[in-house]
Amino acid sequence: MHPASMENMKRCVDWYLPEGDLHVIDLGASDVNGSYRQLMPARVRYTGFDLAPGPGVDVVLDDPYSLPLPDASVDLVLSGQMIEHCAHFWRVFTAISRVLKPGGLAFINAPSAGPIHRYPVDCYRFYPDAYQALADWAGLRLVHCWRDERGPWCDLLGVFQKGGDLQPLTAPPKLAASILREVVHPEPAAEITKGARPYLEVLADLHELVKPGLYAEIGVRRGNSLRLARCEAVAVDPEPALSEALPDRVTLHDCASDDFFFFHGAEAYPRPPDLAFIDGMHLLEFALRDFMNVERLMRRKGVIVIDDVLPNHPVQAERDRQSRVWCGDVWRIVPLLRKHRPDLKLTLFDTAPTGLLVITRLAPANKVLWNGYNRILRDLAAEDATLPPEVLDRSEALEPTRAALAAAISQE
Numbered sequence: 275m276h277p278a279s280m281e282n283m284k285r286c287v288d289w290y291l292p293e294g295d296l297h298v299i300d301l302g303a304s305d306v307n308g309s310y311r312q313l314m315p316a317r318v319r320y321t322g323f324d325l326a327p328g329p330g331v332d333v334v335l336d337d338p339y340s341l342p343l344p345d346a347s348v349d350l351v352l353s354g355q356m357i358e359h360c361a362h363f364w365r366v367f368t369a370i371s372r373v374l375k376p377g378g379l380a381f382i383n384a385p386s387a388g389p390i391h392r393y394p395v396d397c398y399r400f401y402p403d404a405y406q407a408l409a410d411w412a413g414l415r416l417v418h419c420w421r422d423e424r425g426p427w428c429d430l431l432g433v434f435q436k437g438g439d440l441q442p443l444t445a446p447p448k449l450a451a452s453i454l455r456e457v458v459h460p461e462p463a464a465e466i467t468k469g470a471r472p473y474l475e476v477l478a479d480l481h482e483l484v485k486p487g488l489y490a491e492i493g494v495r496r497g498n499s500l501r502l503a504r505c506e507a508v509a510v511d512p513e514p515a516l517s518e519a520l521p522d523r524v525t526l527h528d529c530a531s532d533d534f535f536f537f538h539g540a541e542a543y544p545r546p547p548d549l550a551f552i553d554g555m556h557l558l559e560f561a562l563r564d565f566m567n568v569e570r571l572m573r574r575k576g577v578i579v580i581d582d583v584l585p586n587h588p589v590q591a592e593r594d595r596q597s598r599v600w601c602g603d604v605w606r607i608v609p610l611l612r613k614h615r616p617d618l619k620l621t622l623f624d625t626a627p628t629g630l631l632v633i634t635r636l637a638p639a640n641k642v643l644w645n646g647y648n649r650i651l652r653d654l655a656a657e658d659a660t661l662p663p664e665v666l667d668r669s670e671a672l673e674p675t676r677a678a679l680a681a682a683i684s685q686e
């Protein structure tokens with residue numbers, strides 16, 4: 275399974291999973307680099323069906339169009355990367371409709387693009403109108419459908435309901451549970467910090483140098499970096515904990531950045547931002563998506579700054595947070611961008627506590643990261659993620675003097 279498939283199915287689960295004890299079936303459940311089973315809460319009874327035995331498979335089907343289940347016995351059907359391999363896929367929808375309880379749901383993912391990959395055949399790609407046609411064929415309602423732009427598969431997601439009155443979400447949902455977790459590592463050395471200047475001082479200099487007309491921020495917490503903006507600002511944080519009220523020129527969206535961009539799309543900002551600060555979820559794939567989403571809406575001569583690219587200790591770089599000072603694996607965005615976007619100008623700065631990356635020569639129309647997203651993340655997962663010495667010793671980072679910052683933001 276490719277990373278975007280899991281992300282898209284998680285979206286379906288976060289937004290539409292019904293309450294209560296549920297019987298969920300997964301059609302094409304074989305665990306190839308991940309299973310939707312991991313998205314399910316404990317209250318779910320999950321059965322994985324597939325045509326071949328394998329990890330994640332509970333029931334091997336003789337006939338893909340005949341599910342060994344009574345009528346109206348299932349609350350939710352999941353299926354990803356399956357119907358394109360199914361010669362008569364419309365008959366799968368008939369089977370889904372039969373086993374669903376009234377009001378039951380189906381979350382279906384299939385590619386709308388991508389190379390031929392036979393399991394054992396590869397017959398089809400699907401566009402949004404196909405899901406409406408299949409819903410009509412099988413007597414289901416298509417509640418929500420979206421096409422993911424990230425290649426090579428460009429997932430097509432469909433949320434279907436048998437009867438019922440489920441309505442599509444039209445705005446980013448509020449956070450269901452708190453993500454703020456304060457941790458302190460028992461070993462004081464794991465909490466060390468260094469840096470030639472505090473990052474807030476350096477950000478203040480960048481505001482003075484760039485003089486943005488619009489400032490964008492992802493990850494606000496107490497509002498310390500957001501309050502540096504003297505211009506109109508649009509910020510996103512699912513769980514802000516502001517230390518004081520924000521001025522009227524700031525709009526704060528209290529949702530996750532992925533949801534913010536999903537629902538607002540090209541309208542996310544009233545005009546292209548000139549300066550953006552990415553400091554949201556400290557995990558590589560989140561920082562990468564934030565960069566991709568922000569870059570394409572920025573002014574071409576704009577400046578994007580990413581926080582937390584220089585952890586001071588390997589513990590601070592753990593993906594699973596272990597310390598108060600936490601960077602996760604955001605540092606990996608530097609080699610990633612160097613490799614896949616050599617057109618960007620990247621400058622690392624030795625700021626306290628955890629380093630800043632300043633990015634210019636933006637190319638809002640560049641599609642390399644969008645087209646390559648799944649392959650890039652798959653390749654990274656196979657690479658050694660040990661923190662390299664040049665990250666820990668900051669040997670590639672510049673002292674953030676005003677002159678060095680001015681040079682970094684110049685487009686030459």
Ligand SMILES: C[S@@+](CC[C@H](N)C(=O)[O-])C[C@H]1O[C@@H](n2cnc3c(N)ncnc32)[C@H](O)[C@@H]1O
Pocket residue numbers: 453492493494495496497498499500510511512513514515529530531532553554555556560
């Ligand atoms: C380190 S704090 C930001 C601090 C702020 N930029 C500053 O320097 O004063 C990180 C923030 O990211 C937020 N965050 C976590 N996940 C996020 C997401 N998916 N989208 C946007 N913000 C997120 C957290 O709620 C937290 O408030």
